[in-house]
């Protein structure tokens with residue numbers, strides 16, 4: 504890995520002392536309180552009972568499981584993490600090799616790495632709602648065409664009733680959770696935001712960098728609510744977010760894909776910062792709107808996102824899709 508910032512992330516890890524930006528092992532309970540700072544936590548998954556595999560991918564090396572933790576519904580995501588260049592020396596010297604086959608100049612082995620080089624990133628959602636379980640189930644998607652009227656008559660009433668709780672977002676803004684993970688904050692109530700690693704990123708390498716910027720303003724649900732009055736907020740997030748990422752991870756703006764989702768899963772304005780070239784789910788043209796384009800569109804038409812027909816995919820089992828069907832819009 505040639506990137507110096509990647510090296511910096513990794514070097515600090517090598518000392519055994521996590522850098523302030525990559526502290527791990529701290530968990531937050533459902534109220535957002537932080538439960539100590541040990542790196543080893545009680546194994547909350549020891550009694551996990553699998554109900555079904557929601558999806559899995561041999562290529563992405565992950566599996567999404569629905570099950571029960573102490574009688575509560577849970578979704579657990581297990582994901583093998585990338586092999587880091589800085590761990591190669593230890594991987595080669597500290598592992599055992601079991602020969603599988605040898606033929607001429609070709610041989611294959613099973614390499615058993617030391618446990619700390621063989622970790623599985625694990626995400627737990629518990630208690631998980633029916634909507635969480637659906638979110639992680641692989642399902643066919645359909646592209647929906649949403650006019651200004653559709654938004655008012657179909658989408659808005661649905662999201663006001665049905666959307667995911669944004670308690671986790673408020674916990675971040677109020678420093679009740681993930682406070683030690685914050686990379687940058689502008690506390691201004693109008694144009695301010697908190698920038699921190701998305702929980703999909705394990706922060707061990709910049710190759711799959713993924714941060715989110717969460718606006719301090721609480722009344723902007725999504726792209727649809729934005730008008731020209733929000734341009735200073737978007738410009739501030741874009742500019743200061745890029746600067747903070749350059750400073751912390753040594754990654755220039757030319758290496759970043761900065762965008763908003765429409766529809767998002769969580770209806771509180773947030774912006775995704777991902778590494779260009781990292782093919783993350785949700786970065787396709789049917790869902791991601793580059794913040795640079797959003798700013799320009801609002802500058803040329805203050806009501807752009809209030810009035811335009813917007814397109815987005817919905818999964819077959821999404822309640823919003825049924826509403827579009829009932830209204831004869833699909």
Ligand code: M7G
Pocket residue numbers: 671681699700701702703715764766767768769770785
């Ligand atoms: P989104 O566009 O609303 O929906 O993005 P998506 O999840 O379908 O992409 C929300 C983003 O917030 C996603 O990238 C999530 O991975 C991330 N995220 C969700 N939760 C519940 C948390 C959390 O508790 N902490 C952090 N740091 N990120 C989260």
